[in-house]
């Protein structure tokens with residue numbers, strides 16, 4: 001599990017560094033204060049009062065737009081104010097007008113100011129201010145005062161990164177002299193790769209606000225509202241802001257269609273629309289008269305082609321069109337962008353070959369087309385680009401040899417080309433590029449690693465990945481080749497047979513790895529040399545044939561956080577089963593081994609515990625309740641754990657996403673422990689011996705998507721209260737002792753807005769269902785998810801690509817689904833004692849795929865509305881008391897592949913549709929048919 005993430009997370013990290021090199025910083029003018037004895041006394045008093053309004057405190061970390069800590073050097077500028085000089089115009093950060101002695105500029109950025117911004121701050125009496133910079137202080141989540149509008153002469157206002165919270169006062173738009181406005185980066189937590197940013201600032205009535213902004217701030221040149229929660233469309237009025245030079249709107253929750261005319265503003269030099277995943281848009285036809293230097297659209301819903309006219313952006317230095325839906329070919333006109341130093345097109349649907357014109361981009365430093373569908377050979381035009389430092393080609397469909405003269409790229413630091421179909425040998429000239437720090441050629445069809453030993457020439461190499469199942473080596477790779485790589489931090493040889501036998505205690509093995517990925521390397525014993533890898537952070541030894549016990553020295557590797565031992569033949573743990581002091585293991589994957597006895601958890605604050613498909617016995621360890629942080633995934637399924645589910649799990653459940661205890665021997669009732677389970681999305685406790693009732697606190701699981709309690713002894717009525725769970729998609733109560741009605745006779749509102757799969761079969765439910773029973777089951781009635789393709793339930797929430805499976809009846813057989821398609825829908829009420837009519841409202845469930853009402857006591861006719869269920873694939877009405885004729889219209893249901901109406905009291909004839917004619921006789925037997933017509 002770690003191995004597969006390695007190259008993507010590593011490339012994210014590296015890419016960030018590369019991008020940082022090109023990020024264009026704001027030009028904030030610094031006015032030097034030169035003239036002495038100017039200070040106007042009232043101005044001095046206002047400043048001194050301002051000084052007292054804030055405490056001075058060293059700020060915490062500030063973060064950039066990639067979530068990395070920023071290098072902000074702070075010192076308390078106001079501390080020296082008034083100490084030696086009375087001339088306030090001389091004070092640090094203060095600029096006065098030479099004639100009038102009025103303060104016109106105040107730069108208190110990075111000044112350790114701490115505390116709430118007073119709504120009546122004396123700042124607002126410095127009415128001559130034209131330039132105000134308060135960036136990177138900490139105003140402790142206080143609101144932006146509306147009185148900023150008093151500073152009518154303000155041309156520059158920078159409140160970036162100052163922990164302001166609340167809405168941006170609309171009064172600020174009265175400042176119509178504004179030239180530069182920066183309200184970015186007020187964040188409560190750093191942006192992370194997986195979770196959206198925690199914006200503190202938002203805009204009330206955004207469409208009015210943005211229109212007013214465009215109308216009033218006619219002189220605006222620079223606007224940065226990155227990380228302000230705008231949650232709106234950008235109005236087309238933005239394209240009238242003809243003065244605009246830079247527009248930075250990273251992570252603003254923008255929606256709708258971005259007006260492409262904004263790209264055409266003649267003076268616009270920099271536009272950044274990153275991380276607005278719901279922002280749609282298309283690139284315009286670019287004209288020649290434009291000034292764009294930076295164009296960045298990352299993680300958006302922009303689509304369409306990259307227009308040939310992009311070649312008109314002659315000033316362009318950095319072009320980022322990544323993680324969006326761009327398609328088509330890379331236009332050859334890109335070669336005309338002679339100033340381009342960074343090109344990033346990764347994560348789109350681009351096809352075709354890389355045009356050879358990119359050989360003209362002599363300034364190019366970084367070339368990134370990762371994760372597209374590009375074909376053809378290695379783009380050899382790149383070899384002419386002498387400034388090139390990084391090449392990202394991974395995850396495309398490139399073929400052919402790696403160019404023998406790749407050694408020409410004498411400045412190359414990063415070469416990522418994994419996940420393609422490159423063949424042949426690694427060219428020996430690669431080993432001559434001494435600047436190389438990172439190489440990922442994994443998952444290709446490279447032949448034997450000829451000249452592999454020369455890799456030790458690369459004295460700056462830090463990360464090397466060659467792992468591939470498709471590689472053919474004549475003999476195992478001797479890991480001792482890496483013995484002298486003191487600087488090598490990461491190595492992945494996953495899929496390649498390796499030998500560690502040459503690494504002996506007297507060998508000179510001095511590499512000190514942080515990341516070591518040896519998955520599927522034909523290893524049979526735990527390699528001893530790892531004992532000395534004291535810097536090891538992430539170790540993947542999965543999919544080998546390692547037998548015996550996990551050595552106890554592994555736990556004394558104090559940096560080890562991420563350990564994957566899954567898919568081996570390990571049977572136990574060496575040494576005592578006590579938590580190890582100093583161990584920091586957060587991710588432990590022991591799945592699919594032969595472990596017996598009690599499970600061992602080296603560190604209580606484990607966040608991912610994956611231990612399914614072993615033979616663990618004993619009780620669920622209570623240490624899971626005692627961590628400093630809550631676990632995220634607990635998967636102990638397919639073992640032999642017994643005893644009860646520890647109630648104390650509830651004290652440490654706030655981050656738990658997935659609880660999978662399926663197929664063990666757990667007994668007792670499910671503890672009422674879900675009060676704080678706000679993140680919990682999957683609960684699977686099926687196939688145990690649990691009894692009692694379903695806990696009431698399940699209703700607190702507002703994120704719950706799947707609840708599976710199948711095959712236990714739960715003795716309860718139907719959990720109507722769960723219909724309040726807005727995200728519940730799968731509810732499986734199959735084979736328990738549930739009883740009572742499936743319908744609240746008091747007529748209370750009942751319906752599952754998101755429910756797609758419900759299986760209550762083999763219980764003791766009885767009673768009738770009213771004819772409008774299904775009217776609120778909206779997820780099965782409408783097809784909002786249809787166009788999203790093959791999505792799986794839980795996909796969004798498992799950064800580790802980890803899913804739980806589910807077994808469902810379909811077409812008369814039980815079927816295990818590894819992952820549940822979000823488009824899959826099923827209703828299984830079979831094997832109960834439900835009587836009365838089949839509700840007519842069943843006809844509303846247009847997206848229903850599987851319907852099983854068999855083995856009940858349904859009476860009356862088959863509702864003709866069933867003919868509306870055009871998605872239906874499997875229909876089981878057998879063993880009821882249904883009478884009358886099968887509605888002939890059902891013969892039109894072309895997806896219906898499996899039908900069983902046997903053992904009812906049906907009469908008349910069987911519909912003529914081919915689907916009906918194709919069924920086995922047994923599907924119809926046990927009915928008093930009047931017309932017995934079979935093919």
Ligand SMILES: *[C@@H]1O[C@H](CO)[C@@H](O)[C@H](O)[C@H]1NC(C)=O
Nearest residue numbers: 059060061062138139140163
């Ligand atoms: C700002 O202050 C609050 C409250 O003390 C604190 O939680 C937060 O981390 C601080 N932020 C920064 C960037 O220093």
Ligand SMILES: *[C@@H]1O[C@H](CO)[C@@H](O)[C@H](O)[C@H]1NC(C)=O
Nearest residue numbers: 020068069070071072073074
């Ligand atoms: C942080 O910035 C200071 C001054 O600009 C510089 O001297 C220092 O090297 C920087 N540190 C890092 C880690 O970039």
Ligand SMILES: *[C@@H]1O[C@H](CO)[C@@H](O)[C@H](O)[C@H]1NC(C)=O
Nearest residue numbers: 356359360380381382383384
């Ligand atoms: C590289 O440049 C040389 C001379 O500048 C030229 O002849 C050659 O065609 C170029 N190669 C590629 C692949 O663009």
Ligand SMILES: *[C@@H]1O[C@H](CO)[C@@H](O)[C@H](O)[C@H]1NC(C)=O
Nearest residue numbers: 476477478479499500501502
């Ligand atoms: C171990 O090293 C010796 C001497 O360098 C070499 O001949 C042999 O092939 C190596 N063994 C393996 C398994 O690589």
Ligand SMILES: *[C@@H]1O[C@H](CO)[C@@H](O)[C@H](O)[C@H]1NC(C)=O
Nearest residue numbers: 504505506509528529531532
């Ligand atoms: C590990 O290091 C110790 C001392 O640092 C040394 O004695 C031992 O031989 C090393 N073991 C291996 C397998 O290299």
Ligand SMILES: *[C@@H]1O[C@H](CO)[C@@H](O)[C@H](O)[C@H]1NC(C)=O
Nearest residue numbers: 475476497498521522523524
């Ligand atoms: C795997 O190891 C076994 C014995 O250790 C060896 O016989 C076999 O050839 C190896 N397989 C490969 C593909 O190297």
